[in-house]
Amino acid sequence: MSTSPASLPGGTWTLGDLTVTRFGYGAMQLAGPGVMGPPADHDGALAVLREAAGLGITHIDTADAYGPHITNRLIREALHPYSDSLHIVTKVGAVRDEQGGWPPARTPEDLRRAVRHNLENLGLETLDVVNLRLGDARGPQPGSLAEAFGTLAELQRQGLIRHLGVSNATAEQVAEARSIAPVVCVQNMYNLAHRQDDELIDELAGQGIAYVPFFPLGGFSPLQSSALTAVASRLAATPMSVALAWLLQRSPNILLIPGTSSAAHLRENVAGAGLTLSGEDLAELDEIGR
DSSP, X not given: OOOOGGGSTTOEEEEXXXXXXXXXXXXXXXXXXGGBSOOSXXXXXXXXXHHHHHTTOOEEEOOTTTBTTHHHHHHHHHHOSOOTTOEEEEEESBOOOTTSOOOBOOSHHHHHHHHHHHHHHHTOSSXXXXXXXXXXXXXXXXXXXXXXXXXXXXXXXXTSEEEEXXXXXXHHHXXXXXXXXXXXXXXXXXXXXXXXXXXXXXXXXXXTOEEEEESTTOOOOXXXXXXXXXXXXXXXXXXXXXXXHHHHHXXXXXXXXXXXXXXXXXXXXXXXXXXXXXXXXXXXXXXXXX
16 A cells, blocks of 8 residues: 655755655665575566555665676566656765775766766656765775866756765765765765764755665664663664664754665665654664764
8 A cells, every 4th residue: 555755754854956755775785695686586676666565665776896797687676667656865985896995986987887887777867966985994084075076067968867965974074075066965874873974964955865775774883872761662663663763853854765675674674763752762773873
C-alpha cells in the first residue's frame, strides 16, 4: 500500500525546486559485499527499492561507483519509468579499483565520464542532484575544488544536471563551491557521536541548504553506546530508532538516507525515525558527542 510522503517522519524539504522526503533511502548496501559486484538476492534488492517508493520515500541516494554500476542499474530496473515525485541524488568524484578501494576521480574528463555513466545506468536525460565527493576515506581534506566543481557547473549549464551538492567536504570547501554555483545539499559524516559539523549544520539551515549525514548510526564507543541504549530502553525503542529520531529533531534541514538490503528493516527504520524525543531525552543524547 502506498504511503503519502507527508506522513513519513520529518515531512519534506526542498532541494532547489525539488521537494523530497526528509526520510530518504541510501542504496549503497544493494550491491554485493564491499559494495562490489551484484547482490546475493537480486529480486530482494528490487523489492527494497519498490518498498521505498511504496512507503512514499521520494529521495534515493546512490552513486555509479556502487558495484560499480550495479546499484544504479538496479534502481532503473526496479523503478523506471520514474514517478515525477521521485528524485535520485548521485555522487561523482571517486571510482573503484580492483582491490575495492575508492581512488579519487575528479579531473574534468573523469567527472564528465561519471555523469554520462550515471545518466546511462539510471536511464535519465538529466540528473536531479549530483554531489561532488571530496576528501578520502579518512574524511574531508583541505584543498580547492574549483576545477572539479566548475566542471559540474558547466554540465549543469548544459542541462545534464539540475542541482549540485558536495560530499565529504570542509566548511571552506562548501563556501568555495557556493561561490561557483548554487549548492542545495552537503553530505558529510555526522551522528550522535561525531558532531564536528554542528556549526556548519546550523549555518546551512539558515541558508536553506540541506545537510545529509552518511553513516548516521555508526561510530559509537561502548560508553557512548551505553548512553544511547539507556535512552532507548527508557523509551522501549531500539538504539537505531533513537539515533534516527535524534537526527530528524536535531535540525529541520537534516535529511536521512539510512541504507538496508531488507524491506522489513526499511519499514522498521521508517517507524523508528518517527519516535518523539523529549527535552530530557535530547539533553542526555547531546552529551554523547561532547
